[in-house]
């Protein structure tokens with residue numbers, strides 16, 4: 001292109017092309033994961049989405065232990081023929097409690113007891129939280145952190161290098177709930193898995209986009225969706241159908257109409273934010289409570305009452321406004337999300 005033609009092109013594009021360029025720009029993501037059936041679907045969704053550049057995958061203990069999780073992550077990038085993506089192990093246990101695993105939901109190997117072929121990809125030797133720090137500095141203001149497991153690795157990264165808080169583009173987590181838990185009455189599994197880490201992440205100074213279990217449980221993959229994927233084939237397609245079949249069956253046995261697409265919905269929120277709606281809130285993580293350890297306590301009013309002692313009792317004197325630290329996802333466009341998920345995996 002000559003300089004004159006470039007200048008005319010640039011002038012014309014000043015108003016009209018910016019949004020087009022914005023749409024075609026890839027979003028860099030680091031997926032921190034505890035694979036995991038829905039993690040597997042989330043990773044394959046990300047690797048097959050042209051909107052995303054997956055700069056790294058870091059593994060955290062959760063659904064399975066860290067060793068099994070790393071093996072699973074490597075097998076998943078291998079069947080997607082993406083050995084170019086660094087996959088690194090991370091923490092071996094939560095910050096201050098014992099590890100809780102979830103083979104009940106994910107199968108003994110975490111991948112619905114499906115034996116994937118041995119991975120052609122090798123683990124990156126770096127420690128997961130260090131890889132996160134390194135990549136955020138390498139691409140300042142470009143990386144979206146996408147943790148879909150307990151927040152141990154992210155808390156370790158932030159604690160070691162708090163400067164990453166201002167250097168990330170965004171952080172979108174699968175975790176928490178503002179309508180009761182999926183572990184017990186209060187807590188969602190990823191936050192329950194490491195409440196102290198979660199509290200570090202929510203209070204780090206960034207605004208966390210929270211894709212909670214309450215929204216995931218209204219975003220179900222049913223047998224109707226599975227049938228569509230069963231009609232197409234490919235190595236990734238067939239792994240996803242096997243995993244989804246196990247996960248839907250397990251969910252049905254527990255009274256659900258389908259499989260909650262927890263982690264894939266978080267990935268989809270980065271791919272296309274119009275798939276969800278959120279509200280800004282202040283969220284704290286309960287780390288003590290007798291019945292509520294691991295609960296994400298969301299303030300819907302954006303303020304706390306200010307009470308002052310008047311004689312022998314307290315009186316409300318007004319409200320103290322709270323700064324939101326979270327965009328709490330409250331609804332998802334289920335049909336559009338599942339259509340996108342299926343289209344990205346079908347035939348792959």
Ligand SMILES: [Ca+2]
Nearest residue numbers: 036039148149
């Ligand atoms: Ca997960």
